[in-house]
Amino acid sequence: MISKHSIDLPQRIIIGEDILDNIGEQVLQIFNKGKSVLILTGPNVYNKYFNKVKESLEDKGFSVSYKIAGSPTVDYALSLSEEVSKDRFDILLGLGGGRSIDLAKYIAMNLEKNFISVPTAASHDGITSPFVTLRGFDRFHSKPAKPPKLILIDVNVILSAPRRYNVAGFGDLIGKYTSVLDWRLAHKLKGEYYADYAASLALMSARHVSSYAKEIGVGSKDGIRVLLEALVSSGVAMCIAGSSRPASGSEHLFAHALEMISKNPPLHGEAVGVGTIMMSYLHGKDWKKIRNLLKTVGAPVNAKELGVSEEEIIQSLVKSVSIRPERYTILGETGLNEKAAEDLAKNTLVI
Ligand SMILES: NC(=O)C1=CN([C@@H]2O[C@H](COP(=O)(O)OP(=O)(O)OC[C@H]3O[C@@H](n4cnc5c(N)ncnc54)[C@H](OP(=O)(O)O)[C@@H]3O)[C@@H](O)[C@H]2O)C=CC1
Ligand SMILES: O=C(CO)COP(=O)(O)O
Numbered sequence: 001m002i003s004k005h006s007i008d009l010p011q012r013i014i015i016g017e018d019i020l021d022n023i024g025e026q027v028l029q030i031f032n033k034g035k036s037v038l039i040l041t042g043p044n045v046y047n048k049y050f051n052k053v054k055e056s057l058e059d060k061g062f063s064v065s066y067k068i069a070g071s072p073t074v075d076y077a078l079s080l081s082e083e084v085s086k087d088r089f090d091i092l093l094g095l096g097g098g099r100s101i102d103l104a105k106y107i108a109m110n111l112e113k114n115f116i117s118v119p120t121a122a123s124h125d126g127i128t129s130p131f132v133t134l135r136g137f138d139r140f141h142s143k144p145a146k147p148p149k150l151i152l153i154d155v156n157v158i159l160s161a162p163r164r165y166n167v168a169g170f171g172d173l174i175g176k177y178t179s180v181l182d183w184r185l186a187h188k189l190k191g192e193y194y195a196d197y198a199a200s201l202a203l204m205s206a207r208h209v210s211s212y213a214k215e216i217g218v219g220s221k222d223g224i225r226v227l228l229e230a231l232v233s234s235g236v237a238m239c240i241a242g243s244s245r246p247a248s249g250s251e252h253l254f255a256h257a258l259e260m261i262s263k264n265p266p267l268h269g270e271a272v273g274v275g276t277i278m279m280s281y282l283h284g285k286d287w288k289k290i291r292n293l294l295k296t297v298g299a300p301v302n303a304k305e306l307g308v309s310e311e312e313i314i315q316s317l318v319k320s321v322s323i324r325p326e327r328y329t330i331l332g333e334t335g336l337n338e339k340a341a342e343d344l345a346k347n348t349l350v351i
């Protein structure tokens with residue numbers, strides 16, 4: 001018998017130019033006039049885009065308020081959720097990078113509000129995903145949430161974002177080469193549920209951006225469109241799988257650990273990219289190919305380029321296995337000791 005499995009997908013995804021100028025019109029096609037919208041955004045994005053979004057929404061009869069998002073920790077998400085629960089609003093709109101989108105997604109789920117995702121950088125695949133990644137005291141939590149009802153992506157906004165953010169999105173996607181290998185391994189060794197379609201979709205997003213690495217690196221319109229479509233598809237793969245398994249394996253465990261350990265953490269996708277080099281090596285795959293792809297787009301490939309110390313890389317590798325113990329990966333049950341971690345980082349030219 002096939003077990004019951006429900007798949008929640010976004011209702012509408014629009015990728016186009018000048019979406020932000022007409023955001024009120026796009027929202028009106030899905031939601032009634034008169035609704036109130038709470039925008040969750042970061043300080044940089046607020047300065048660049050908030051007024052434009054507010055005016056366009058107000059023009060179409062929506063009322064608008066906003067909050068500036070803090071760090072994506074479990075404690076902060078809970079306290080922000082509690083704080084805004086006293087406000088009157090119908091729709092939560094996450095405007096910005098992965099942090100603002102995740103926090104908006106979390107609160108929308110908690111308070112049973114509608115959620116709209118408006119990314120301003122192609123830096124991560126949480127744009128579409130039905131999960132929120134929150135940092136706990138000594139581990140990470142992937143909390144189930146609802147995927148956004150509406151996703152609005154303005155290609156011109158993404159093109160004008162600092163190049164580093166879009167390059168990080170490439171790193172998040174290249175991670176699917178190892179996350180899918182980890183998932184297959186967990187299926188074979190631990191009998192974990194494995195969905196070939198979702199895995200293939202995630203893998204396809206990595207392959208697709210790999211063949212457009214040069215275009216993504218120079219930030220051409222074609223390259224950025226491919227990158228965005230792949231990020232959306234990877235999020236859909238998570239919707240279909242009902243977990244972040246197709247999109248997050250050992251490379252993500254390393255990235256999450258580095259984010260916790262480092263004094264000056266790199267972007268999520270940058271850390272995932274370097275994690276993918278090292279985990280490909282452990283899987284016996286062509287790690288040099290991953291490294292070359294990252295170099296082609298101009299993404300960091302070593303500790304120096306990530307802006308972290310060699311010791312932080314080693315300690316993050318050692319810590320990786322404890323970040324999410326229930327998720328079996330190439331790191332096995334006990335992970336790497338310091339000597340093995342150092343050898344791995346040296347052998348793959350990360351340190
Ligand atoms: N739920 C999921 O499935 C997933 C969640 N994630 C999560 O997403 C987060 C990482 O997202 P990421 O985007 O890398 O990091 P952030 O959200 O921290 O954004 C990085 C920086 O980019 C800035 N920024 C974004 N857009 C623009 C723009 N157009 N112009 C100028 N600056 C801009 C932000 O500004 P500002 O300070 O204004 O925000 C911020 O300073 C992590 O918390 C990660 O765990 C990642 C993948 C999947
Ligand atoms: O970052 C993600 C996928 O790219 C989400 O995965 P996590 O489950 O590791 O938070």
Ligand SMILES: [Zn+2]
Pocket residue numbers: 124125172247248252268272
């Ligand atoms: Zn990721």
